[in-house]
Amino acid sequence: MRLLVLLWSLGPLLWQLRTSMLRPEALVAPLLEGNPWTLANYQLVLSGDPPFWRYLGNSTLVGLATTVLTLLLAVPCAYGLHKERGPVRWGVGLALVAAAMFPTVLLFLALLEIARSFGLANNLLSLSLPYTALSLPLAVLLLRAAFADLPGELEDAARLEGLKLGQRLKHVLLPLLGPGLASTAILVFLASWNEYAIALTWISRNDLLTLPIAIARLGGGSVFTIPYGAFAAATVLGSLPLLLLVLLAQRSIVSGLTRGAVKG
Amino acid sequence: MSTRTSSLLLMLPALLLLAAVFLYPLLRYSWLSLHASSVLTGLVPVPNGGANWGRLLDDARFWTEAGQTLRFALCSVALELVGGLALALLLNRPLRGRGPLRALTLLPWALPTTVMALGWRWILNDPHGPLNAALRSLGGSSYGFLSTPATTWFFVVLADVWKTMPFVALLLLAGLQTIPADLEEALRLEGANRLQILRRLTLPLLVPYISLAVLFRLAQALGVFDLIQVLTGGGPAGSTESLALYAYLNAMRFLDFGYASTVMLATFLLLLVSLGGGWLLLRRAGLERTSERPA
Numbered sequence: 347m348r349l350l351v352l353l354w355s356l357g358p359l360l361w362q363l364r365t366s367m368l369r370p371e372a373l374v375a376p377l378l379e380g381n382p383w384t385l386a387n388y389q390l391v392l393s394g395d396p397p398f399w400r401y402l403g404n405s406t407l408v409g410l411a412t413t414v415l416t417l418l419l420a421v422p423c424a425y426g427l428h429k430e431r432g433p434v435r436w437g438v439g440l441a442l443v444a445a446a447m448f449p450t451v452l453l454f455l456a457l458l459e460i461a462r463s464f465g466l467a468n469n470l471l472s473l474s475l476p477y478t479a480l481s482l483p484l485a486v487l488l489l490r491a492a493f494a495d496l497p498g499e500l501e502d503a504a505r506l507e508g509l510k511l512g513q514r515l516k517h518v519l520l521p522l523l524g525p526g527l528a529s530t531a532i533l534v535f536l537a538s539w540n541e542y543a544i545a546l547t548w549i550s551r552n553d554l555l556t557l558p559i560a561i562a563r564l565g566g567g568s569v570f571t572i573p574y575g576a577f578a579a580a581t582v583l584g585s586l587p588l589l590l591l592v593l594l595a596q597r598s599i600v601s602g603l604t605r606g607a608v609k610g
Numbered sequence: 611m612s613t614r615t616s617s618l619l620l621m622l623p624a625l626l627l628l629a630a631v632f633l634y635p636l637l638r639y640s641w642l643s644l645h646a647s648s649v650l651t652g653l654v655p656v657p658n659g660g661a662n663w664g665r666l667l668d669d670a671r672f673w674t675e676a677g678q679t680l681r682f683a684l685c686s687v688a689l690e691l692v693g694g695l696a697l698a699l700l701l702n703r704p705l706r707g708r709g710p711l712r713a714l715t716l717l718p719w720a721l722p723t724t725v726m727a728l729g730w731r732w733i734l735n736d737p738h739g740p741l742n743a744a745l746r747s748l749g750g751s752s753y754g755f756l757s758t759p760a761t762t763w764f765f766v767v768l769a770d771v772w773k774t775m776p777f778v779a780l781l782l783l784a785g786l787q788t789i790p791a792d793l794e795e796a797l798r799l800e801g802a803n804r805l806q807i808l809r810r811l812t813l814p815l816l817v818p819y820i821s822l823a824v825l826f827r828l829a830q831a832l833g834v835f836d837l838i839q840v841l842t843g844g845g846p847a848g849s850t851e852s853l854a855l856y857a858y859l860n861a862m863r864f865l866d867f868g869y870a871s872t873v874m875l876a877t878f879l880l881l882l883v884s885l886g887g888g889w890l891l892l893r894r895a896g897l898e899r900t901s902e903r904p905a
Contacts, residue, residue, distance in 0.1 A: 348707075351697065351700060351711070351715060352711070352714060352715075355717060358726065358733055358772065359718075359721075359729070361740055362729045362732070373738060419623050419627065420624060422624070423620060423621045423623070423625070426617035426618065426621040429617040430617045434618070438621065438625070441628070445628055446826075447829040447830070447885075448829070448833075449832065449834075449835075451833050451854045452833060452878055453631065453632070455871065456634060456639065457631065457635065478627065479628055479632070482624050482627065540720075540722040542722070542723060543836065558722040558723070558725065558836070559724070562724040562727075562836070574732050574735075574738075577732075578732065581729055584725050585725060588720050588722075589717065591720070593713050596709060596712055596713035596716065597709070599716065600712055600780060603784065604780065604781075
């Protein structure tokens with residue numbers, strides 16, 4: 347049973363790995379002689395113009411900027427929502443859920459207009475603005491749940507000690523929020539790393555493409571001319587950072603999503 | 611400053627950004643959908659009454675694709691739900707190596723859609739992909755998985771299920787973890803078998819989680835874009851084109867922003883109606899389940 351599940355989940359990825367290490371001729375028909383295995387596909391991808399690691403760097407930069415910005419906005423918002431009572435709490439909560447479900451692609455045209463009129467296109471840091479907005483709903487809902495888990499007496503005690511709101515957040519609440527912050531950060535980073543529709547329309551300069559767009563562009567030609575080996579190498583290289591992240595942060599991701607589901 | 615005003619102030623920056631990114635586009639599309647704004651008008655919006663909406667009503671491509679998108683979303687969500695439930699039940703059992711197993715099953719969901727879409731394009735390749743190689747070694751002949759208009763949509767569903775099932779499984783796993791083990795134990799002592807426990811205890815208690823997963827995934831699937839753009843480009847013969855892809859083409863290829871806005875708004879309305887319908891159905895199913903439950 348476990349084996350079957352693993353085969354289903356990893357099979358397509360392992361096939362990519364295999365494809366990435368085969369010589370192009372070996373993809374079409376079994377080689378009659380010679381060694382079918384090669385690393386040439388990786389060399390091809392890494393020596394491209396711009397080299398492949400550039401896209402990894404771009405995606406990482408956008409991901410980090412988005413994560414920082416999202417947390418900066420989401421922590422106060424989640425705290426405010428946690429404290430809020432009555433129709434505002436209800437209304438904001440509902441709006442956040444609605445925004446979290448909204449399909450991103452439907453936003454791209456209006457956002458592209460904004461990007462053009464404010465000169466935000468072709469800039470990785472400005473790309474993190476819409477990304478932050480896309481991540482905020484889930485981040486606020488997760489962090490509100492995390493705030494709700496903290497014992498209320500703790501903050502009351504800090505207030506009685508004369509600590510102001512900013513101090514209470516910084517010295518008392520945030521240190522306790524660690525796990526919630528970590529899982530939120532990882533989910534935000536993943537979402538921004540994988541976003542497609544907005545990056546596709548905001549970024550046109552070749553050296554600024556994020557990874558998903560770069561990979562889609564590689565595959566944009568006709569089916570017959572696609573050097574699948576090279577693309578497989580690109581997808582393997584593009585998957586490795588995520589594989590590491592998921593393996594290292596599995597517990598955080600699972601607890602983040604499950605808490606979001608329980609409380610959100 | 612009172613607590614109330616300060617909590618509003620704390621929320622303000624985030625809410626402003628959200629309004630700019632979610633609310634403004636909807637208002638802008640509403641306005642643009644009442645204007646002609648295309649190459650013909652020099653990309654300057656000119657009011658044209660309801661001409662865009664009239665065109666939409668007569669646009670066979672739009673309505674065909676509305677059907678295709680709905681079919682894709684319903685099949686995809688249904689399969690994900692069944693598969694995701696099975697996966698969640700497995701991952702909830704005390705297995706050896708459960709942590710790594712959870713991480714590895716989560717991997718398809720964590721990868722960029724375009725990466726896995728290219729992967730599937732190769733797997734489904736005719737004739738060099740592994741699926742066709744397997745077909746041939748079983749004595750069959752190669753099949754045009756991505757070039758047969760009647761069936762290609764199903765393989766797009768398959769790729770989508772592969773990618774998003776782990777997410778559904780994780781949400782349901784969250785629900786399973788809230789079910790106290792002694793409830794299950796009590797039913798077992800009464801002589802209930804695993805299927806009965808699933809029907810009488812697990813599923814009724816999972817209804818809120820199932821609803822959440824279904825509504826969330828339905829919304830995402832109705833807006834499907836990147837998977838289809840990379841895997842099939844909408845083909846063969848437009849048989850897998852989704853509404854979101856059509857809206858994108860109207861804007862970026864035909865440079866018809868007025869009509870693209872109309873298609874986006876119409877897609878959004880269709881999504882609202884579908885979600886509303888789904889919600890009502892789930893509510894009714896939930897009520898029936900609760901009333902069925904043994905006291």
